[in-house]
Amino acid sequence: GENVEQHPSTLSVQEGDSAVIKCTYSDSASNYFPWYKQELGKGPQLIIDIRSNVGEKKDQRIAVTLNKTAKHFSLHITETQPEDSAVYLCAASKTGGGNKLTFGTGTQLKVEL
Amino acid sequence: KAGVTQTPRYLIKTRGQQVTLSCSPISGHRSVSWYQQTPGQGLQFLFEYFSETQRNKGNFPGRFSGRQFSNSRSEMNVSTLELGDSALYLCASSLEGLAGVDTQYFGPGTRLTVL
Numbered sequence: 001g002e003n004v005e006q007h008p009s010t011l012s013v014q015e016g017d018s019a020v021i022k023c024t025y026s027d028s029a030s031n032y033f034p035w036y037k038q039e040l041g042k043g044p045q046l047i048i049d050i051r052s053n054v055g056e057k058k059d060q061r062i063a064v065t066l067n068k069t070a071k072h073f074s075l076h077i078t079e080t081q082p083e084d085s086a087v088y089l090c091a092a093s094k095t096g097g098g099n100k101l102t103f104g105t106g107t108q109l110k111v112e113l
Numbered sequence: 114k115a116g117v118t119q120t121p122r123y124l125i126k127t128r129g130q131q132v133t134l135s136c137s138p139i140s141g142h143r144s145v146s147w148y149q150q151t152p153g154q155g156l157q158f159l160f161e162y163f164s165e166t167q168r169n170k171g172n173f174p175g176r177f178s179g180r181q182f183s184n185s186r187s188e189m190n191v192s193t194l195e196l197g198d199s200a201l202y203l204c205a206s207s208l209e210g211l212a213g214v215d216t217q218y219f220g221p222g223t224r225l226t227v228l
Contacts, residue, residue, distance in 0.1 A: 031214070032214040034216065034217070036219070042221055042222075043117075043203050043220050043221045043222050044156075044203070045219070046216060046217070046218065046219075049216060089156065091156075093214045095214060098144070098161050098163070098169040099146050099161050099205075099207050099215060099217055100146070100158050100169045100171070101146075101148075101156075101158065101205075101217060102158065103148075103156040104155075105155045106156075
């Protein structure tokens with residue numbers, strides 16, 4: 001089955017800096033890659049997603065890039081703010097697999113003042 | 114639109130008991146998926162229901178089961194609880210996932226503690 005690896009497990013940046021989180025997947029048939037932000041005591045919240053027919057997608061300070069050949073995708077957060085501090089989860093899924101998501105292990109992002 | 118709701122939010126049970134968790138999806142969503150989140154294993158897929166039928170199943174023992182009602186609301190049941198079942202149980206809803214993978218929206222979860 002699909003396996004998703006996520007790095008780093010923890011990331012500490014200064015406010016205003018950029019943060020990059022990387023995920024690799026094993027199933028070349030995967031074609032949908034969402035990113036979720038999970039704050040303490042809450043459920044994951046979708047922040048951005050990308051499908052395999054595009055290489056990059058951007059939404060204000062957040063961007064996701066996808067490299068299908070290398071089977072990896074990354075989350076980029078620019079101009080980080082303290083409220084960006086949370087656990088970020090990447091996931092992968094494929095058409096025909098219903099709505100099953102395989103998640104990475106998460107990255108604890110801390111934005112320091 | 115109201116988001117995904119889960120009840121109860123917190124639950125304490127003892128080993129050997131059984132538990133039922135409930136999930137109400139976003140209005141119009143017909144697919145409901147369940148996930149278990151633990152510090153050691155992360156977020157793992159339990160099963161997905163669509164049109165009252167289980168469409169997908171993860172690698173969990175038969176003690177974990179679920180169902181979906183005609184209004185798309187879903188319940189999951191865990192029988193003969195074990196200490197290792199302590200986790201945050203998350204429900205996610207999406208439209209259909211027939212033509213492809215639909216965006217999943219998560220509820221706040223039910224925190225289950227097994228003593």
